[in-house]
Amino acid sequence: MALQKVLPYQGNLVKYDLIIKKQKNIVLNINNGKIKISAPSYAHDWEIEALIYKNIKKIITVINVHYNYRKIVINNPPDDTDYVYVFNEKYPLQLTQENVNTKIINHQVFLLKDAGSYDENVKKLHSFLKQKFSCKFEQLLNKWAKTMNLSYKNLTIKTMIRKWGVCYPQTKKIVLNTKLIHFNQTVLEYVIIHELSHLVHHNHSKTFWYHVEKYMPNYREKVEILKKPGI
Structure with a gap:
């Protein structure tokens, strides 16, 4: 403790x-x-x-x-506004005891308040965002798998601390970090291209990065965005 x-x-x-x-x-x-x-x-x-x-x-x-560079603010002082970024768009965030489920209404996120800590509220928020937007992750993964002429067998979306994505070439499993939902869609697409490229190149060799650059020439800009603290 x-x-x-x-x-x-x-x-x-x-x-x-x-x-x-x-x-x-x-x-x-x-x-x-x-x-x-x-x-x-x-x-x-x-x-x-x-x-x-x-x-x-x-x-x-x-x-x-x-x-x-914060993407989520909860329990700010009374004179500030809580918010969450969803695909790089700022949504006002309101903690409430009245709504049965967390939801988005009129471009505002209503989060059922947890009696516990800030971390518990963030965890609940990410769980909700994952359920609501997981189809977006899958659509973009399918789009790039087709573009790159590659196939995967399984997609998992979960909150991770130190990785934005993971690829298991042997099982063709792709894992994407729920927190990518806070960024512009092109940042999520970069991570998808990165992980799909590991199906071809299993390490971060020069050949791997050439493969990534082939499909996203400005990938270095996305890497710099993901390096910013705040999540």
Whole structure:
């Protein structure tokens, strides 16, 4: 369980989560715009804070970039608006206790509020978006499989942390990250082309990238978009 801690910096309070683990060193990470510290039980507060202060400028830069590129905002302060990007289009998002099911009405997403955390609400939102738009993923995958003269046997759409897509050439299974729904359709198409290309080239050799470029000459632009933090 994480302990929520704060330390002062330039007149503001910097929040961070501290997790005590069986490890030798203090480790600092930024995840979803939040500072995460894991440390051994014998670590002193001053050691942890010294590590944060040492990297504070870089930490603030990473956090600011994360917030500039966010695709989902839930539980903002009252004067802000919650939202979610669906295929790069911004939809107002409203938490509600009144709707039986999560739904989209008049270009606004109504999300049945979870009594738990922000992460639980995001999980519920992704589950809804997956159900509503999975056919779009399949249509685009079929389109590019036909264009590239390739075939696959199975498509799975699921939320992943470190991968936008996966290809299993032996079984011809393709896995796509639900979070791709937040981007422009061409970004999703890039990932589809990328994974289909692995049916031909099983690694990231030059020949593989030439194959990707053949079908999407500007694929590097899509790669840069996917590198942006915020999801």
